[in-house]
Amino acid sequence: MPKTYQFAVIGYGPAFNMGPHHINSVLANEGFEFAGVCDVSEERLAAAKETYPEVQTFTDADAMLDALDLDLCIVITPHNTHAPLALKCLERGVSVVTEKPMAITTDEVVAMIEAAEANDAMLSTFHNRRWDADFVVLRDLVKAGTIGKVFRVEAGFNNYREPRDWWRSDKTVSGGAIYDWGAHFTDWILNIVDGKVMHVSGFQAKNPAWSKYTNEDHSEYTAVFDSGCVATLTISSLSAINRPKWTVRGEKGSIVAEGDAFKITRIDDEGRAWTTHVRYDSVQSDWHAYYRNVCAHLRDGEPLIITGESAARVICVLDCANQSALDGGAPKIPQYR
Numbered sequence: 218m219p220k221t222y223q224f225a226v227i228g229y230g231p232a233f234n235m236g237p238h239h240i241n242s243v244l245a246n247e248g249f250e251f252a253g254v255c256d257v258s259e260e261r262l263a264a265a266k267e268t269y270p271e272v273q274t275f276t277d278a279d280a281m282l283d284a285l286d287l288d289l290c291i292v293i294t295p296h297n298t299h300a301p302l303a304l305k306c307l308e309r310g311v312s313v314v315t316e317k318p319m320a321i322t323t324d325e326v327v328a329m330i331e332a333a334e335a336n337d338a339m340l341s342t343f344h345n346r347r348w349d350a351d352f353v354v355l356r357d358l359v360k361a362g363t364i365g366k367v368f369r370v371e372a373g374f375n376n377y378r379e380p381r382d383w384w385r386s387d388k389t390v391s392g393g394a395i396y397d398w399g400a401h402f403t404d405w406i407l408n409i410v411d412g413k414v415m416h417v418s419g420f421q422a423k424n425p426a427w428s429k430y431t432n433e434d435h436s437e438y439t440a441v442f443d444s445g446c447v448a449t450l451t452i453s454s455l456s457a458i459n460r461p462k463w464t465v466r467g468e469k470g471s472i473v474a475e476g477d478a479f480k481i482t483r484i485d486d487e488g489r490a491w492t493t494h495v496r497y498d499s500v501q502s503d504w505h506a507y508y509r510n511v512c513a514h515l516r517d518g519e520p521l522i523i524t525g526e527s528a529a530r531v532i533c534v535l536d537c538a539n540q541s542a543l544d545g546g547a548p549k550i551p552q553y554r
Contacts, residue, residue: 225253228293300325312339340525364467373451386430412444419538438538
C-alpha cells in the first residue's frame with residue numbers, strides 16, 4: 218500500500234486565513250492526510266474542528282508531537298516562535314515548513330538547518346510568492362538576458378501612513394518592518410541576481426509621532442554581490458514620494474515596473490533606445506506550486522525548490538541589515554551568502 222503522509226499545523230490564527238490556505242494546499246496532493254492542529258486559542262481550535270471534523274486538536278505542541286506519528290508539521294505562528302517550534306519538530310525527525318520569514322536571526326536558522334540534517338528531516342519555508350505572476354515574468358526577462366548583465370536592482374514598497382498596530386508591529390515579535398514584505402523581496406532579489414552576497418549595509422528611521430509600536434517606519438538595506446551587482450531594498454511607511462516596485466538596470470537596458478506591466482528599454486549596437494511593455498496581468502500566479510513541490514519531494518523524492526539553505530540566505534541578509542542599522546550602517550557579512 219502507498220504510504221499516507223500525516224501532517225499537522227501549529228497555529229490556526231485568523232490572519233489572512235493562512236491556516237486553511239496551507240491545509241487545503243497540502244490536501245490537494247495525493248497521499249497526504251490532515252491529522253492535527255495545535256493552537257493556544259480554544260475558539261480557533263473549534264473553528265478548525267468545524268471545518269475539518271476528523272482532525273485532532275491540541276493546545277500544546279509537545280502533546281501533539283507525542284500523540285501523533287507525523288511526517289510533516291507546518292508552523293503558522295508569529296515570527297519569533299518559528300525557530301523554537303520548528304526545532305521541537307525537527308529534533309523528533311518530523312519535516313517542517315515554516316511560514317515566512319523562516320526565523321529572525323542567523324543563529325536560529327543555523328540551528329534549524331543543523332537539526333534538520335542531524336535528524337534526516339526536510340526543512341523549508343513558505344516562499345509561495347516565488348510563483349507570483351509579476352516576479353515570474355521579471356525573473357524570466359532577466360534570465361533571458363533581455364537587458365544584459367544586471368548590475369543594479371532597486372526594489373520595495375514606499376508610502377506615507379501610520380502602520381497598523383498589531384503583533385507584526387512589535388519588533389521583538391516580528392523582527393522589524395523589513396521581515397514582512399522584505400522577506401518576499403529578498404527571496405526575489407536572491408533569485409534574479411547572480412552570485413554570493415559579499416556584505417549588507419542597513420539603515421532605519423522612525424517617526425516619533427507614531428509611538429504605538431516598535432517596528433521601524435522606514436527600513437532599507439544595500440547588498441553587494443560578488444557578481445558586481447548592487448541591490449537596494451526599501452520598505453517604508455515614511456516615504457511621501459513613491460517609487461516603482463522594481464527598477465532593474467543591465468548593461469544593455471533597464472526594466473521598470475509600471476502598473477500591470479514592465480517597461481523594458483533596450484539599447485541596440487548603434488546606441489538607439491527601443492522601448493516595449495510586457496504585461497503580466499494575464500499570467501496566473503500559482504501559490505499551490507509550493508506545496509505541489511514539497512509533497513512531491515516527501516512522497517516521490519523530487520528535488521526541493523525552497524530549501525532550508527535558500528530560506529536561510531534571506532534571513533541572514535535581513536539579520537545583517539538589522540545589525541548594520543544598529544551599528545551606524547557598518548557592512549555585515551551574512552553567514553549564508
